[in-house]
Amino acid sequence: MKIKEGFVLHSVGDENVVVAIGKMTTKFRGMIRLNSTGAFIFRQLEKETDEKGVIDALIAEYGIDEATASTAASGFIAQLKDAGVLDI
């Protein structure tokens, strides 16, 4: 899975925001605000990976256990899917 082409993440102030560029702007005109963990997962998904790849990256970055990382990853990935941001 991977973030669809046309979605970009920027840091503005203390906030992380995802907006659309190029052709994607005709389909998506809003903004998605992410917390720091969400932004980290988004960065992982900017290159092709799978849920396990995201979980491993979360464990390495935050030193959390696998169950916690798995819950965070699956919940956030589901939200990205619902928002139409993710290519499965």
Next chain:
Amino acid sequence: MEFCVSLAGIPVRVVHKYEHIRALCDGYLTDEEPIITVSATDEEIEAESAINNGEYPLPICEGTCIHRAATNALVKHGVILIHSAVVTVDGEAYVFMAKSGVGKSTHIGLWQKVFGDRAVVLNGDKPYFTYENGTLTAHGTPWRGKEFLGCNMKAPVRGICILHRGVENEIMPATSSDAVGQIFHQVLLPRDGDDLAVFMGMLDKIIKNVPIYNLYCNMEDDAARVAYNGMKGN
């Protein structure tokens, strides 16, 4: 037809079909060699008219399209639009952002009443912003809103307020989250990725370096004094 205007110090050639835009830009004409050319196609003008259900005549729709084209083209020159009303007092700019209908124009009218000749409206609706020598600077533009408030001037920004209606007048620093939430409703995001990066870089700099406040206010004169004193640091 065409003419050349200076927008936030950038010379822009405007190629147009109707007279309205030329009249609107009086006071912004320049003899400098343009580095940007903007225009609107018939299709764009008609699409703009359709969005508004034909409420506005085509010449006004052309002006809107040309404003959008200029705003998009200016980003790579470090010029961004923040939909807001800007009043200057003693040469410093005070910026007011709000949801439509909250009363930006009414509020800056109070500043003119309270501060008299010291207060000059820079722009009532669509000012441009640049960084000049590290200072956020507001610029007047030909697009001044329904009340045509504003003039061709520039001023360093002293503070930005997110305006809310309130019973009492109260001003307090806004969080980064408040500022981002409001500012994104008041901008035209570039579609081009490189322009967007420039744009986001400027917003980031503004949010980190310019004092931003929440202002809750009524329509009494004291609203202007509370806002001014809060932003001036008195």
